[in-house]
Amino acid sequence: MYPKYFLSFISFLVISFSSFSEVVEKIDITGISNIDRGTILNYLPLEVGDDFDLNDSYKVRNSLLKTDLFSDVSLSFNDGVFLVHLSENPTIKFVEFNDYKEDLVLSERIIGLLQDNSQIKIGKIFTEQNFKRLLDEIKAFYIDNGFYGAEISTKKSLDQSNRIGIELNFKEGKPARIKEFTTSGNSYYDNDFIIDLFDIGTPDWFLINYFSERDQFKKSEFEAGLERVKSKYLESGFLDVKVSGSVFDVKDENTSLSLKVNIVEGKQYFVDSIEWSGDIENIEKSKLINTFGVKSGEIFSRSKILKGANKVKGLFSNFGYAKSSVITLLEPSDKENYLKLIVRVEKKNKMYVNRIEISGNTTTQDDVIRRKLLILEGQEFSQSQLDESVKNIKRLGYFSDVKIQTKISSKNSDKFDIFITVEETKTGEFSIGLSHSNASGAAFNTGIEQNNILGTGNVLNAKFVSSQAVEELRFYFKNPYFTNDGDSISYGLFTKSTDASKLDISSYLLDETGVTLGYGVPLSKTSNIFAENTISNFSLTCSEKFSGVLYEQQQCLDNKSLDFNLSLNYTKNTLNDFYNPTKGMKNVLTSAIALPIGDFKYYKIESKNSYYQPIFDDSTILTKLNFQLAQGYGNEDLPFFKRYFGGGASSIRGFDFNSLGAKYPDLNAKGGEVSLLSSFAIISPANIIGLDNDNIRVSAFLDAGSIFEKASNFDLSDIRASSGLAASWLTPIGPIGIFFAKPLIKKTSDTTQTFAFELGTSF
Numbered sequence: 001m002y003p004k005y006f007l008s009f010i011s012f013l014v015i016s017f018s019s020f021s022e023v024v025e026k027i028d029i030t031g032i033s034n035i036d037r038g039t040i041l042n043y044l045p046l047e048v049g050d051d052f053d054l055n056d057s058y059k060v061r062n063s064l065l066k067t068d069l070f071s072d073v074s075l076s077f078n079d080g081v082f083l084v085h086l087s088e089n090p091t092i093k094f095v096e097f098n099d100y101k102e103d104l105v106l107s108e109r110i111i112g113l114l115q116d117n118s119q120i121k122i123g124k125i126f127t128e129q130n131f132k133r134l135l136d137e138i139k140a141f142y143i144d145n146g147f148y149g150a151e152i153s154t155k156k157s158l159d160q161s162n163r164i165g166i167e168l169n170f171k172e173g174k175p176a177r178i179k180e181f182t183t184s185g186n187s188y189y190d191n192d193f194i195i196d197l198f199d200i201g202t203p204d205w206f207l208i209n210y211f212s213e214r215d216q217f218k219k220s221e222f223e224a225g226l227e228r229v230k231s232k233y234l235e236s237g238f239l240d241v242k243v244s245g246s247v248f249d250v251k252d253e254n255t256s257l258s259l260k261v262n263i264v265e266g267k268q269y270f271v272d273s274i275e276w277s278g279d280i281e282n283i284e285k286s287k288l289i290n291t292f293g294v295k296s297g298e299i300f301s302r303s304k305i306l307k308g309a310n311k312v313k314g315l316f317s318n319f320g321y322a323k324s325s326v327i328t329l330l331e332p333s334d335k336e337n338y339l340k341l342i343v344r345v346e347k348k349n350k351m352y353v354n355r356i357e358i359s360g361n362t363t364t365q366d367d368v369i370r371r372k373l374l375i376l377e378g379q380e381f382s383q384s385q386l387d388e389s390v391k392n393i394k395r396l397g398y399f400s401d402v403k404i405q406t407k408i409s410s411k412n413s414d415k416f417d418i419f420i421t422v423e424e425t426k427t428g429e430f431s432i433g434l435s436h437s438n439a440s441g442a443a444f445n446t447g448i449e450q451n452n453i454l455g456t457g458n459v460l461n462a463k464f465v466s467s468q469a470v471e472e473l474r475f476y477f478k479n480p481y482f483t484n485d486g487d488s489i490s491y492g493l494f495t496k497s498t499d500a501s502k503l504d505i506s507s508y509l510l511d512e513t514g515v516t517l518g519y520g521v522p523l524s525k526t527s528n529i530f531a532e533n534t535i536s537n538f539s540l541t542c543s544e545k546f547s548g549v550l551y552e553q554q555q556c557l558d559n560k561s562l563d564f565n566l567s568l569n570y571t572k573n574t575l576n577d578f579y580n581p582t583k584g585m586k587n588v589l590t591s592a593i594a595l596p597i598g599d600f601k602y603y604k605i606e607s608k609n610s611y612y613q614p615i616f617d618d619s620t621i622l623t624k625l626n627f628q629l630a631q632g633y634g635n636e637d638l639p640f641f642k643r644y645f646g647g648g649a650s651s652i653r654g655f656d657f658n659s660l661g662a663k664y665p666d667l668n669a670k671g672g673e674v675s676l677l678s679s680f681a682i683i684s685p686a687n688i689i690g691l692d693n694d695n696i697r698v699s700a701f702l703d704a705g706s707i708f709e710k711a712s713n714f715d716l717s718d719i720r721a722s723s724g725l726a727a728s729w730l731t732p733i734g735p736i737g738i739f740f741a742k743p744l745i746k747k748t749s750d751t752t753q754t755f756a757f758e759l760g761t762s763f
Helices: 002-016 035-043 055-067 105-116 128-144 191-195 206-212 218-233 285-292 302-317 366-370 383-395 544-548 548-560
Strands: 026-030 070-078 081-088 091-098 152-160 163-171 177-184 241-250 258-264 268-277 325-332 340-348 353-360 399-408 415-424 427-436 440-449 459-467 470-479 488-500 508-522 529-543 561-571 584-594 602-615 617-632 675-685 694-709 720-731 734-745 756-757
Touching: 026 035, 035 055, 055 070, 055 081, 081 302, 128 152, 128 218, 177 191, 191 258, 191 561, 218 258, 218 302, 218 383, 268 285, 302 340, 383 399, 383 415, 383 694, 488 529, 529 548, 602 734, 694 734
Parallel strands: 026 081, 091 163, 177 258, 268 340, 353 415
Antiparallel strands: 070 081, 152 163, 241 258, 325 340, 399 415, 427 440, 440 459, 459 470, 470 488, 488 508, 508 529, 529 561, 561 584, 584 602, 602 617, 617 675, 675 694, 694 720, 720 734, 734 756
């Protein structure tokens, strides 16, 4: 190897003795076999006809070596001929890796490193530098994951065509296991609290440890834990804290480690006084203090101060000062362990909205989006109004994604251009085929349901259902912006025939035909009230099975037909998204009464409440509570076909549909005057189970509730409960849902349903 570089050195010496420039009359290139001459000439910084001197030789050599195509470059110049002799790097023929453990996730990551490496691949040019870099990455990866005894041997073979084969042989050894984990120097936090901040540690219960491998040492996780410890101390006012880690007793075989966290806590600091300065004359001092949220005498917390500064900045942004800045400064205090805090506000110029551009709405009309905006062109900029506008657009349910970008106008430095980019989603459902529901059982259905018909924001629902239990034809239309003030109007008509015996309810036939008319008005930005009148005509035919059931038999003989129902619905919706909300609530309160101008006298009071609260980084707690009450009035009973039923996917999962509550002698469901359904769930994105898809959500849930025959004999012993796992996937063809549930509280007469799968077809 040395003679090759010696010759290169001699060639430089020969060229260096030429103290004058000569013209390049010819360029000869030797030593090439796989690379064409034209490619090499493109890399040369000179060509025929150029003057040649010593500086050019350096440029040529560096230019060619930088390509990684050559292992060596020799140059000479004689009588106008510039000779370039090259030693080509070989081309990679194959890369093989052997003796890795197939059952280790770690091995898959190593293979990923080999496959993702852009330089050491079949067909690429091989260089020792790139190969060494790859080996260093693999060795570092093994060490980072606790495989201190891992060894990698390599074998390279070169054929006559200058192609190289590479073999990597792995000897992984055993991973380092944590046998002891201690702390020192800590008094403010105890040992257990600090150790719990680490994702690694001494073994837990053997079964948990088997799956989590908590006791397997990983350098990156140890360092991440040290950072969390330091952050905890900083949050508690220990501004001078020092945190370091030590690893002891590393052995090549049967590796066991002793970890130690070394802490020098230092002094704990508190906030002495808070002084305000700068442009604050237009804002009440009390409002600034409440917004900032930091008080004199409390523990000094950097994150709380930064968060408070951002809130103050947001406060000024809501008054048009979007370019304002809030600076926090510290000064020593006369009190020991106390610091003075100075908050300086610089408002700068007031900002206005120049123009608002909307893009991505291939179906939805611009005005449908713009009427949800709380911020308009020409007005003062307000960040809170812009944020609320985004929520309003998301709550429409027409878009899978909404993005906002603000830029200072190129023509006016005191104005913002706002760019709203939406991604349309499937807002309609076209169904044709078989389905299954609590209301109709197995059914053939066809229809269209569109919440954004022709991009206007109007709702159209037209469907036909045919099954052994139900024949239904329905048409419904709603305009949510009938007036510019946001008043809504709806109307519809329907006809429905139900054979309840096919729904495991009871033995009767019910034919119903009617019309609906509704009108609603907004009460606030997030709430509205909607009144609807339904006039329907009933025809009831009862089976002989009711002959021994006096209550139902009497209603069958009454032959009542006209139902004049008036309902009032209040809705408050603060959810931050339509399909996958992570924060906010949706409350729906409904009261309905059958007016005495008809043949029926009953009323219903219903409350449906959903609350979403984010926890951790990307998980959400969902709490649902639905209460429904229906009773007769004026000495009349509630029609038995107006009772509530429960069980199934939309009720208490784990129990068969329409199976909860009291039963008739033939064990069919009787229904009840009261329905109480609740659910608690922790919802997470699919990446928690290794899937990278924003449209998939998984959850663990606990359902509880039941159907109570009479409000007067409400009995908590009738409560049923279940728990399980569920997943939902918003696909291009519609939503797919699946759940596994196990009843926790049940009775021997209950019928259970441990698994269910739901599919809706959208367009």
